[in-house]
Structure formats: C-alpha cells, structure tokens
Amino acid sequence: MSELFDEVDEEVRREQLKKLWDKYSLYIIAGMILIVAAVGGWRGYEYLEAKKAAEAGAAFDKAVELSDANKHAEAEAAFADLVAKAPSGYRVLSRLRLAAEIANRDAPAAAKMYDEIAADRSVGAADQELARVRAAQLLLETAGYPNMKERLEAAAAPGATFRHTARELLALSAWRANDAAAARQWLDMIADDGETPPSLRSRAEALQALLPPVAKS
Template sequence: MDTLRALLPARRPTCSADPMTDIFHEIEEDLRRDRLRKLWDRFGVFIIAAAVLLVAGTAGWSGYRYWRQQQAVAASTAFQEAVALSAAGNFTQAEAAFGAIAKDGPAGYRTLALFRGASAAAARDKAAGIAAFDAIAADTRLDPLVRQLAQLRAAMILVDTASLADVTQRVGTLAAGTGPLRHSAREVMALAQFKAGDLAAANKTATEITTDSETPPGVRSRAELVRRLTAGAAAPAEGPAPAASAGGAATQ
C-alpha cells in the first residue's frame, strides 16, 4: 500500500500558496462591487426607466399594429358590403356606405371609396356623380394623379350630353400635356369634338393620338376610327382652297 502511494503524484494544495495574492483579489472584488454600487446608485433609476420604456414601446407598437390590422379588416368588410349594395342597384345606400369609408377608413381604402362613391352617385344621378368627381378633383389634399383621374371621370360622364366647353374645362389641359392620362384625355376630347360637330378638331386630336408611340392599343384603334370618320373634314385645309382660288381667277 505504501508502495502504491509512493507511485501516485502528490496533490497540489487547494489554497493559494501566497496569502497576499488572495488579499489583493478580495480587495479588487470589493472595489469592483463598490464601483458598481455607486454606478447603480447614480444611474439605476435611468436604467429602470429605459427598460420600462422599452417594454412599453414594444407593447404599444404591437398594439398599434393589431389595431391597424383590425381597422383594415373592418374596412375591407365594409367595402365589400358597399360594393354588393352598388351591384344590387341600391346606389343611394352604396354611396352612403362608400362615403363612411372615405371619411373614417384606412388611407388605402379612402381613395377607392371616394371613386366608388362618386360612381354610385353617377349611376343614381349623372349631375350628382359629376359633382362628386369635381369635388375629388378640387381636393388639394389628394395626390395630383388622383385629382386628374377624377377630372377624367367627370369628363367621360359629360361627353354624351354636355357641351364641348364643359369637357374641355376638365380635360383640356390633360390632353395637351405629357402625363400618363393624356391618352384617355385626348380620346375623350376627340369624342366631344366629334359630337359637337367640330370634325376638323376631332380629326386633329385623333391624329395626335395615333401618332403618339406610347398610346395604348385600345385607345389607338378607337382614335383611328375617329380619324377615318373625320378624314374629309381635314382635306379642305389642304386641297380645295387653291382650286376655288383658281376658279375665281378664271372667272375674272
């Protein structure tokens, strides 16, 4: 047994061989604790406040997102119900329902509700629909493109019954411009000019549509039809006038 013990390595002492080293370690730990305590006494309130604000902010943001989601779901349901009323021919009720969404609904549904409400009003009474679209066009809080689209919709309602001046008032600037709605505005102008009997102007507008390389195919084909129907109105400006002058000279 003694021989076996002699072969085993001797155990190292568990305590430090230098008592001074342990003392220094204890002093360092005391100083560290003292510094942390002082820092906590000085900034502990702010740390707690920051943690509370972080938790409250996270909870508030989650609550806000949930609220927005619920608002969107409610607006979607109300919008579908208003669409169903309009499809069933209940235009007065549909107009009121769309108006409520446009007033209190989320931003994404407001513009849609404005236009669908104005369309419901137009289905009930054209004058009311034109007034509704004119009101949208006059609302400076809306995006300019939205307002221009409302002008175009009002002109499309007016083209069959109103004067050329009324149509021009709403889409004349759009038709003369370079914006994305110019093609549809020119088409409405050409139709209004044709109905007003100004065939030369209708031919000119239809020609502008067909020569614009960015004109959509559907608009181009309809404009080409107007251009052909009014082709005779454009001819006198080029040919017959000199012939009449020559005839006058021969008479003399």
C-alpha cells in the first residue's frame, strides 16, 4: 500500500512540476540565455581590453625607442596618439612621457602639462606627485622660492616617494633666492634621512659648503 502512495505522490509532484514548467518555462529559458549572454559578453570585453592593452604596450615601447634614438618629434607624435587612444594606464604614462618630450623644446608648456597631471584626480597619487616634481624641475630657474615651496613642500615630507628630489630642488631654489636659512633646512633634512641616495648626499654637502657660516650667538 505504501508503494502505491509513493507512486501517487511522485505522480502529483511530476504534475506540479509540469505545470510550473508550462507556466514559467519561457522565463527560465530567457534567464538562462541572459546569463550565457552576460558571461559571453564579459569574456569578450576582457579579450578586447587585453588586446587593446597589448597593442598600447607595443606602441608605447615603440615611442620610447623613438625617444631613445633622439627622434623627439616622432616620439612626441606617438605619445600624443597614445594619450588620445590608449587605455587609462598607458594614457597616464603617455601623458608623462609626452610632457617630457615637449620639455625638450618648450619647458613652460611641459611644466603646464605636468601641472595638469598633478591636478587630475583620476591619476594615481604617485603619478601626481611625480608630475608635481617634474614641473618644479622645469621651473627651477624661473620660479621664486615661495612658489617652489608651495609646489614641493608636501612632496618633501618624510616618507614621500620623491622626497629626496623635492628636498634638493627646494634647497637649490632657496640658495638661488639667497635664503640661507631655508636652504640649510632642506639640506639638513637630506643629511638626516638615512635613505638619501649617496649621489644626492654628495651634492647636498657641496651646496652646504657654499652657504655662509651660521652666525654664533
């Protein structure tokens, strides 16, 4: 008798499932198609992005080769094309390299480009700081010490990625402005930082020797 009831229950379940399938089969099939399409679309997107990145990488390397061969006009054009067309990562690198190429013929224009990168919030913090330092390097001979300090003081802070270069630029700018106290401040920071590169430390010591002696109280 129990087997009979089991067979009846099984038949009832089948009938219920059939009704559910008849009622919702179109939605189920549509959902499955959407899932398959979404997965396929994502895979296709990943493939296209990888292809674009590979092409941009090859074009970037070619532009660097042109620059290394002193073909700066061609390199500038190549980097400009990457800025317009490359994926975001290579676009930022190309903006930095394009500014470097332009610096060979127009330092103020290149400094302006670096400033734009430094102010662009879509750019990573490290690249922003690098652009800030590069702009200051180009403006060292023309910008006053207050301007240089405004540009570089944050980049010269302990632990900052480009602090060594920033401190050297600030010391040189202060020295050019005949501000011995400020120059000594930055040179002391260079001397006290155990991670200061040896070559920079030597230059700082040479500049320190040019400063007037500290007045005795």
